[in-house]
Amino acid sequence: MTTPPSSAQSHAANILVIDDEPRIRDACRIVLSENGFEVAVAPDGEQGLQMIQQKHYDIILVDLMMPSISGFDVLSEVRKNHPDTVVIVITGYATLEHSIEAMKRGAFDFIPKPFTPDQLRAVVNKSLKYTSALQDIADSRSRLKMLLNRLTDGVMTTDTNKLIVQANPSFLHMIGYHGEEVLGKHVADIISDGNILEAIDQALSMGPETFSEITNELRITCHDQEKIYSCRCAPFRGRTKNNLGTITVLHDITSLEMMNQMKSDFVSMVSHEVRSPMNSLLMQLKNIKDGLAGEVTDKQKEILERASEKILNLNNLVTELLDLSRIESGLISHEKEQVDMVGLLTEQLNFHAPYGAEKNITIDLKLADDIPPIFANRQNMDEVFSNLITNAIKYSPENASITISGETEFDYLKVAVSDTGFGMAEEDLAKIFTRFYRVKDQNTRNIQGTGLGLSLVKSIIESHHGSIRVNSVPGSGTTFTVYLPLQES
The missing domain is CATH 3.30.450.20 (PAS domain)
Incomplete structure (x- = not known):
């Protein structure tokens, strides 16, 4: 029964049989031709080499023991000049030593005499799968090289x-x-x-x-x-x-860095140009409220106070823009020192406690005993935790509670600011550190803010090679967790 060509032979493979026995040559030609291969034969090694020089063969079956030029000589010539051709050696006496030597010299496989048609088909199909795999590898390397070059x-x-x-x-x-x-x-x-x-x-x-x-x-x-x-x-x-x-x-990233620098320079320039006249305007309004320009009625004072509050909010926005510009320019990296975080957080608690008391909000400090100092910019650390505690107070109802906890975790100082306030929806959590983003709902619509505070916090922490995470449940409160490295390399 004739076996159909395998999927590995997508084209009719060229096979050359080199053997000095006519019956072996004829048998190989008949069996392999029936399987769809193009088969050529040569009666000795000399003629076989001549045929190899004139045409490429995918597979060569060569008898090891032939007069004049042996199968070993043919194998060496093929390996030197046609490395992608698969050589199968035919061993006349089925000696293991000859087969091993041929494999060492580069033969793919061997088949001992006498062999059956099925054995011949099996070894040829095995070699076809090998050549197909080699071709796939070569194609993959070619595609990869083209991709990399582009x-x-x-x-x-x-x-x-x-x-x-x-x-x-x-x-x-x-x-x-x-x-x-x-x-x-x-x-x-x-x-x-x-x-x-x-x-x-x-x-x-x-x-x-x-x-x-x-x-x-x-x-x-x-x-x-x-x-x-x-x-x-x-x-x-x-x-x-x-x-x-x-x-x-x-x-x-040259263009990106240039754009970032231009953006930072622009923000810095505009902020400086805006803040000076605003400070002057605030002073003029204060002079009017204090009656230096004449008597002021209660209604006029109320209007002036509202105007001053709006200008002060705008002034805070400019200050935070300047801080962001300063951080992005890397200026704070040269202003670090050993910071006692226990003392810093205690000062933050004492400073914000009166503001919390106005809404009957309690602030508790729970710090582990083994918190070491960290290498950081003290002013920036004050900004981070002042911002987080202020937000916790602003976005909590009366009679809420705030907890500031600190401990070491692996090589980091972990500080969490938790509140029992309004909380945030999941869609807000993904945007909370985006510049100018503010949570807008019925609980927060009357709360004043710039939307830059948390962006500033995140920039400061990342400039210290740390990270910040937030967890929140609407109606149950929010927790901001800060991780700062204990030692900076």
């Missing part, structure tokens, strides 16, 4: 010895390299930036139990033009979690 981001991969496996044109352009082929070169031979080299070293040194992405911001001057890149480097792992190398990605 990326605008720079991508480079290395092996464990820091030899370059792949580097697309964008990566080479970003680092200012325009030399010879880089594949196989050591990364230090083409990369001069120490941050990239250090990131690769860190990625390679990661144990199998940890995995993280090393991120850096690079400033590289090329052709008298400074470029700013976001650099991300991570280890490349195998199935057994062992490091196979690294992958490094560079993303050009």
Whole structure:
């Protein structure tokens, strides 16, 4: 019974049979032709090599023991000049030594004489699956290379010895390299930036139990033009979690950084230009309220107080915009010191307690005994917790309670400000740290605010390499939890 061609032979594979026995050649040609293969035969190694030079064959079946040119010689020639051709050796005496030697020299498989048609079909179909897998790998590599070369981001991969496996044109352009082929070169031979080299070293040194992405911001001057890149480097792992190398990605953020700087400069300029006349206006209104410009009636005083309150709210908005601009410019990073958080939170409690008492709100402080100082900007820490406690008071009804708790958790100081106030809906939680966003419902519509406070809080905490989380249930209250690193590297 004839076996139909397998799915692996999507095209009629070319097969060459080289054997000095006519019956073997004829039998192979008949069996394989019935299975849809194109089969050619050669009576000896010399003619077989001539045929190989003239035409490509997907599979070659060659007898090891032939006069003049042996199957070993044919195998060596094929492996040298046609590495993608699969060679199956035919062993006349079924000796294991010959088969092992042929496999060492690059043969895919062997078939001993005498063999049945089914054995022949099986070994040929097995080789076809192998060649199909090799072709799939080659196609995948070709597609991957084309994809990498078309990326605008720079991508480079290395092996464990820091030899370059792949580097697309964008990566080479970003680092200012325009030399010879880089594949196989050591990364230090083409990369001069120490941050990239250090990131690769860190990625390679990661144990199998940890995995993280090393991120850096690079400033590289090329052709008298400074470029700013976001650099991300991570280890490349195998199935057994062992490091196979690294992958490094560079993303050009020059335009983004320039826009952010322009935005910060604009906010700073406008804020300064607006705040000075507002302060002057507030002083003039105060002079009028105090009667320095003549007697003021109660109604006029009420109107002046409302106007002063609106201007003061606008002045607070400008101040918070300036603070945000200052944080984004990185100015606070050079103004840090050891801050006693127990003393700071105690001062915050004492300062806000009278304001809470006006609404009959109690404020409790629950701190663990082992809270150490942290390296931070004290003024910013005051701003963070003053903002959170003020919000808790503003967004709580009368007779509510507020709890400030603090403890160490792993390598972080964890401080939570919890209230039993109005709470927030789930859709508000996703936007609460967005600039100018304010929760608007029947409980909050009469509460004054800029919508910048929590955005400022988040910016300050992130500039200290910390994080903030919020949990809230409408009608049951809100908890803001701040995590600040105990030690800064």
